[in-house]
Amino acid sequence: MQEIEQVLSFMVEIEKLKDVHRKTKPVGLARYENSAEHSWHVCLSALMLQQYANQPVNIDRVIKMLLIHDLGEIDAGDTIIYATETPENKALELAGIKRVMALLPAGQAEQYIELWLEFEAGASNDAQFAKAIDRVPPLLHNLHGEGHSWKANKVTKEQVFKVNSRIAKGSKPLWELLEEKLQAAIDEGLLK
Amino acid sequence: MQEIEQVLSFMVEIEKLKDVHRKTKPVGLARYENSAEHSWHVCLSALMLQQYANQPVNIDRVIKMLLIHDLGEIDAGDTIIYATETPENKALELAGIKRVMALLPAGQAEQYIELWLEFEAGASNDAQFAKAIDRVPPLLHNLHGEGHSWKANKVTKEQVFKVNSRIAKGSKPLWELLEEKLQAAIDEGLLK
Numbered sequence: 001m002q003e004i005e006q007v008l009s010f011m012v013e014i015e016k017l018k019d020v021h022r023k024t025k026p027v028g029l030a031r032y033e034n035s036a037e038h039s040w041h042v043c044l045s046a047l048m049l050q051q052y053a054n055q056p057v058n059i060d061r062v063i064k065m066l067l068i069h070d071l072g073e074i075d076a077g078d079t080i081i082y083a084t085e086t087p088e089n090k091a092l093e094l095a096g097i098k099r100v101m102a103l104l105p106a107g108q109a110e111q112y113i114e115l116w117l118e119f120e121a122g123a124s125n126d127a128q129f130a131k132a133i134d135r136v137p138p139l140l141h142n143l144h145g146e147g148h149s150w151k152a153n154k155v156t157k158e159q160v161f162k163v164n165s166r167i168a169k170g171s172k173p174l175w176e177l178l179e180e181k182l183q184a185a186i187d188e189g190l191l192k
Numbered sequence: 193m194q195e196i197e198q199v200l201s202f203m204v205e206i207e208k209l210k211d212v213h214r215k216t217k218p219v220g221l222a223r224y225e226n227s228a229e230h231s232w233h234v235c236l237s238a239l240m241l242q243q244y245a246n247q248p249v250n251i252d253r254v255i256k257m258l259l260i261h262d263l264g265e266i267d268a269g270d271t272i273i274y275a276t277e278t279p280e281n282k283a284l285e286l287a288g289i290k291r292v293m294a295l296l297p298a299g300q301a302e303q304y305i306e307l308w309l310e311f312e313a314g315a316s317n318d319a320q321f322a323k324a325i326d327r328v329p330p331l332l333h334n335l336h337g338e339g340h341s342w343k344a345n346k347v348t349k350e351q352v353f354k355v356n357s358r359i360a361k362g363s364k365p366l367w368e369l370l371e372e373k374l375q376a377a378i379d380e381g382l383l384k
C-alpha cells in the first residue's frame with residue numbers, strides 16, 4: 001500500500017509536464033504545445049513508423065524512452081532544439097529526472113534513469129530512432145502552421161537542415177520525405 | 193515514401209486529440225485536461241503500476257492500448273464517465289477510430305482497431321488493467337483539486353464508488369488505497 005502511495009505521488013508530480021510549454025503550436029491550434037501531449041504524440045508516431053527505422057529497434061523500449069524523455073523538463077523547462085544544448089541545462093534535466101523518479105518505490109527509478117541516459121546519448125539503435133521521431137512534430141507544426149515557430153525564433157533554413165538532418169540517423173526514408181517538404185517550404189517562402 | 197506520407201498524415205490528424213477537452217483539470221492547473229496529455233499520463237502510470245495488476249499483464253500491449261484508447265474521441269468527443277455510455281456514442285467512437293486508422297498504410301489499421309475493441313470490451317487481463325488505470329487520474333484531479341469536477345457535474349459519492357470500484361477488477365490494492373482516499377474526501381466534505 002505504501003508503495004502504491006508512492007506511485008500515486010509520482011502520478012501527481014508528473015502532471016506538471018502538462019504545464020511545460022514548447023515552442024510550436026499543434027496543427028490547427030492557437031496555443032503552444034505542452035511536453036505531456038507531445039510525449040504521447042511521439043510515442044504513437046514511433047509505433048506507426050517503426051518499420052522505417054534504419055536498424056531493427058525494440059519498439060517497446062523506444063516507447064518507454066519517449067514516455068519519459070521529457071520528464072527532466074519539469075525542473076529544467078523546455079529548450080528549443082536550435083538553441084545550444086548547454087551542459088548546464090543537461091545537468092538540470094538529469095537532476096530533474098532523478099528527483100521525479102526518486103518518488104517511485106525503491107528499486108524502480110534506476111532502470112528509467114538509465115533509459116533516459118541512453119536516449120540522451122543517442123547512440124543505440126533504439127535511441128537514434130526515438131530521437132529521430134522526437135524531431136518530426138515541430139517540423140509538421142511549422143509546415144502546417146505557416147512556419148510560425150521558425151519565424152518567431154528567427155530560425156534559418158540552414159539551421160533547420162543542420163539540426164534535422166540527424167533524423168536520417170534514425171530513419172533515412174523519413175528524412176528524405178521531410179527534406180522534400182522542407183524544400184517545398186523554402187520555395188513557398190515559409191522558411192528562409 | 194508514399195507509405196511514410198500516409199503516416200505523416202496520421203500524425204497530423206491525431207493532433208486533434210490535443211483539442212478534445214475532458215471534465216477534470218490537471219493538478220495545479222486552471223484549465224481542463226485534454227485527451228492527448230491524458231493518454232500520455234495513463235501510459236506512464238500503467239508502466240509504474242504494472243506490478244499491482246491482479247493478473248499478469250503484458251505491459252507493452254497495455255501501453256499500446258492506452259496510447260490509442262481515446263482516438264475515437266476526435267470524432268465523438270469526450271464523455272464523462274458518470275454519464276451513461278450510450279450505444280450511439282460508442283458507435284461514433286468506433287467509426288472515429290476506424291476513420292483515423294484508415295489513414296495509415298494498408299494492413300496497419302486492423303491490429304489497432306482490434307486492440308481498441310479489446311480495451312472497450314474490458315474482458316482480457318490487459319484491458320481490465322488498462323481500464324483500471326484510465327480511471328485513476330480523474331480521481332487524483334478531484335482529490336487534489338477540491339473535488340472540482342464532482343461539484344461541477346453534481347456527481348455523488350454513490351456514483352463515484354459505483355463507477356470506480358471497477359478499478360478493483362484491474363488492481364485490488366490500487367482500489368483499496370483509492371477507496372481510503374475517497375472516504376477521507378467524504379469526511380472532509382469534498383464528496384457528498
Ligand SMILES: [Ca+2]
Nearest residue numbers: 262265270271
Ligand atoms: Ca475517454
